[in-house]
Amino acid sequence: MATASPARSSTSVRPADPLNRETPAAALRHGLVTANADFYVRNHFAIPELDAGRWRVRIGGLVKRPLRLGRQDLLELPARSDMVTLECAGNGRSQLRPPVAGEQWGLGAVGTAEWTGVPLVDLLDQAGLRFGAKEVLFRGADGFERSLTVEEARDPGILLAYAMNGRPLPAKHGSPLRVIVPGWYAVADVKWLVDVEVVGNSFSGHFQTSRYIYEWERAGEVAREPVRRQRVRALITEPTSGDLLNAGALAVRGLAWSGVAPVARVEVSVNGEAWRAARLLGHPCGHCWQRWELTVRAGRPGWTTIRARATDAAGRTQPGRAEWNRLGYGINPIQEVSVRVE
Amino acid sequence: MATASPARSSTSVRPADPLNRETPAAALRHGLVTANADFYVRNHFAIPELDAGRWRVRIGGLVKRPLRLGRQDLLELPARSDMVTLECAGNGRSQLRPPVAGEQWGLGAVGTAEWTGVPLVDLLDQAGLRFGAKEVLFRGADGFERSLTVEEARDPGILLAYAMNGRPLPAKHGSPLRVIVPGWYAVADVKWLVDVEVVGNSFSGHFQTSRYIYEWERAGEVAREPVRRQRVRALITEPTSGDLLNAGALAVRGLAWSGVAPVARVEVSVNGEAWRAARLLGHPCGHCWQRWELTVRAGRPGWTTIRARATDAAGRTQPGRAEWNRLGYGINPIQEVSVRVE
Numbered sequence: 001m002a003t004a005s006p007a008r009s010s011t012s013v014r015p016a017d018p019l020n021r022e023t024p025a026a027a028l029r030h031g032l033v034t035a036n037a038d039f040y041v042r043n044h045f046a047i048p049e050l051d052a053g054r055w056r057v058r059i060g061g062l063v064k065r066p067l068r069l070g071r072q073d074l075l076e077l078p079a080r081s082d083m084v085t086l087e088c089a090g091n092g093r094s095q096l097r098p099p100v101a102g103e104q105w106g107l108g109a110v111g112t113a114e115w116t117g118v119p120l121v122d123l124l125d126q127a128g129l130r131f132g133a134k135e136v137l138f139r140g141a142d143g144f145e146r147s148l149t150v151e152e153a154r155d156p157g158i159l160l161a162y163a164m165n166g167r168p169l170p171a172k173h174g175s176p177l178r179v180i181v182p183g184w185y186a187v188a189d190v191k192w193l194v195d196v197e198v199v200g201n202s203f204s205g206h207f208q209t210s211r212y213i214y215e216w217e218r219a220g221e222v223a224r225e226p227v228r229r230q231r232v233r234a235l236i237t238e239p240t241s242g243d244l245l246n247a248g249a250l251a252v253r254g255l256a257w258s259g260v261a262p263v264a265r266v267e268v269s270v271n272g273e274a275w276r277a278a279r280l281l282g283h284p285c286g287h288c289w290q291r292w293e294l295t296v297r298a299g300r301p302g303w304t305t306i307r308a309r310a311t312d313a314a315g316r317t318q319p320g321r322a323e324w325n326r327l328g329y330g331i332n333p334i335q336e337v338s339v340r341v342e
Numbered sequence: 343m344a345t346a347s348p349a350r351s352s353t354s355v356r357p358a359d360p361l362n363r364e365t366p367a368a369a370l371r372h373g374l375v376t377a378n379a380d381f382y383v384r385n386h387f388a389i390p391e392l393d394a395g396r397w398r399v400r401i402g403g404l405v406k407r408p409l410r411l412g413r414q415d416l417l418e419l420p421a422r423s424d425m426v427t428l429e430c431a432g433n434g435r436s437q438l439r440p441p442v443a444g445e446q447w448g449l450g451a452v453g454t455a456e457w458t459g460v461p462l463v464d465l466l467d468q469a470g471l472r473f474g475a476k477e478v479l480f481r482g483a484d485g486f487e488r489s490l491t492v493e494e495a496r497d498p499g500i501l502l503a504y505a506m507n508g509r510p511l512p513a514k515h516g517s518p519l520r521v522i523v524p525g526w527y528a529v530a531d532v533k534w535l536v537d538v539e540v541v542g543n544s545f546s547g548h549f550q551t552s553r554y555i556y557e558w559e560r561a562g563e564v565a566r567e568p569v570r571r572q573r574v575r576a577l578i579t580e581p582t583s584g585d586l587l588n589a590g591a592l593a594v595r596g597l598a599w600s601g602v603a604p605v606a607r608v609e610v611s612v613n614g615e616a617w618r619a620a621r622l623l624g625h626p627c628g629h630c631w632q633r634w635e636l637t638v639r640a641g642r643p644g645w646t647t648i649r650a651r652a653t654d655a656a657g658r659t660q661p662g663r664a665e666w667n668r669l670g671y672g673i674n675p676i677q678e679v680s681v682r683v684e
Contacts, residue, residue, distance in 0.1 A: 027508060027509070028508075029505075030421070030423065030458040030504075030505035030508055030509075030510075031423035031456045031457075031458040031505055031507070031508045032423060032456060032508070033375060033456045033507045033508040034508050035377075035378070035507055035508050035509050036377070038508070038509070076593055077593075078593075078635060079372070079635075080623060080624070081372065081373035081374060081623075081624065081633065114373045114374060114375045115373075116372040116373040162372075163371075163372035163373055165373070165375045165377055165507065166369060166370075166372055166373045166374070166375040166376050166377050166380070167369070167372075167377050167380070168372075251418055251419075251420075253421075281422060281423075282422070282423065291423065293420060293421075
């Protein structure tokens with residue numbers, strides 16, 4: 001069925017080291033869960049070799065009672081499990097015109113899993129923040145570092161996760177421990193976690209201030225804004241660009257999510273005609289994506305263009321064109337799929 | 343840590359053909375999802391070899407418009423995805439005294455997945471039931487047959503499922519299509535489905551009337567009752583029988599489910615002392631199990647016995663001893679785990 005697509009980039013990132021790989025499109029067709037083996041991978045450095053028996057995570061810095069916990073210590077603490085959608089801040093970057101440097105992601109740098117772990121806030125409370133605590137800095141064994149403000153870090157949904165879809169966290173996804181910050185672009189989800197350091201200043205490491213920043217020119221000056229929550233987005237999982245279809249009824253299906261608020265609606269437009277509301281399936285579940293579908297008429301023989309647009313309960317919607325920024329983050333324009341009708 | 347257990351059978355069913363295998367205990371420790379590769383398997387015959395391209399499912403018998411659908415036809419129909427717990431009616435059979443014939447399951451003939459498929463009721467409505475329709479008979483390519491009454495079959499939660507945890511249904515789990523009847527013992531979940539036949543009589547095939555029947559003697563007569571919904575049960579996932587633990591605080595954790603009504607409470611008793619309510623985690627989600635936990639005191643050095651008992655919102659609870667029946671179904675006594683305290 002699939003032929004060359006006129007509208008969708010066939011880019012799919014697959015370098016070997018660091019290991020970066022998109023979720024296959026076929027793995028996003030059914031349900032909400034993305035299997036561990038299909039789940040996209042975005043690493044900045046090679047996967048560190050850790051001895052799980054000797055590994056410890058340290059919670060220190062401006063705390064009253066520093067902690068040092070091994071895997072078994074964590075397993076014995078109260079746990080929670082949540083379905084959370086992870087998305088790379090660079091997802092969709094290959095669509096930017098003019099192009100920018102960085103991994104040329106198509107639309108597959110996204111996935112959803114059931115994560116199990118210890119709520120971070122429980123450990124912060126156990127350690128006890130000292131006067132002057134301003135940020136919480138997470139450090140992976142690969143050297144990757146990112147911080148959250150103390151207020152952000154106290155979100156009860158944030159997990160230090162050791163399991164993914166009922167299995168121990170795989171090495172490429174950050175074993176033995178990974179931060180999961182629901183609703184944020186996954187740059188916040190530090191892997192191979194070894195240090196949680198409470199600091200009294202604003203962290204200014206490379207991946208905090210030189211990368212993962214929206215940067216663009218405005219009136220001759222460079223404007224900068226940190227990358228934080230996932231922008232609202234609808235992904236069309238069916239049909240696929242280039243599909244050859246019969247005229248008549250056509251099921252359009254996909255996923256939608258937003259890091260800011262629940263998805264309020266998804267609308268579909270065929271060949272530039274009026275937007276029609278799709279049906280949202282199931283229930284909103286926190287920071288997990290939701291499925292939607294709508295049956296449309298495929299129109300006359302030839303190329304038919306299908307667009308889908310999500311809007312969240314905070315009123316944010318997708319722009320018609322990608323909002324260009326120098327490093328190519330938060331690229332969430334309305335997706336367009338073109339199919340051939342016989 | 344683990345040494346020989348005094349209280350829990352080490353039975354774990356693993357014959358090759360038909361392929362029968364329990365979910366490993368370690369795979370039930372985290373979250374709600376059981377990975378496809380870990381999910382228990384119970385087949386009555388060898389896995390049939392099906393050509394997915396030529397395979398069709400027929401909806402016929404007492405219907406106005408018989409249907410014949412291939413995989414692609416099904417994929418184009420409105421789908422839904424639900425987390426559903428499957429349990430073999432013989433789960434726990436190895437605990438029965440006196441023992442009975444049949445697979446000697448420990449406690450691992452259970453698992454939860456996100457199933458995606460077409461609601462059966464949509465297809466029944468599309469086909470249109472004819473006057474006299476009484477039951478819906480499901481037939482697998484392996485020859486396995488089971489029926490539901492028309493009323494039971496119209497439960498909107500019943501799926502003809504083609505995907506499991508976001509992946510195409512694996513062959514051993516019934517590819518390309520399997521019935522999922524939420525809340526029922528999984529004997530109702532016919533695999534490798536080829537025929538859905540609406541019939542005007544009560545089906546009396548082998549697996550409907552000679553197996554999957556509660557059968558026992560009462561006042562000298564044989565009483566018989568069909569196996570239907572899952573009986574309420576709490577499973578202790580931590581600690582494990584034989585674990586060697588330090589005195590002091592001990593986290594007791596597990597899963598609980600009932601096919602009749604949501605789980606209302608789980609209680610834990612240590613060394614025969616008063617029952618204490620465990621904390622139910624997350625939200626009830628239809629026919630998906632729920633996690634629970636409670637921190638107890640492990641007591642004095644020596645053997646400590648931990649028991650867990652679930653009660654559902656319909657007031658059903660677990661018996662202290664397995665209720666013996668000739669074929670060993672619905673064995674849901676209160677589970678007991680014994681650990682050694684140093």
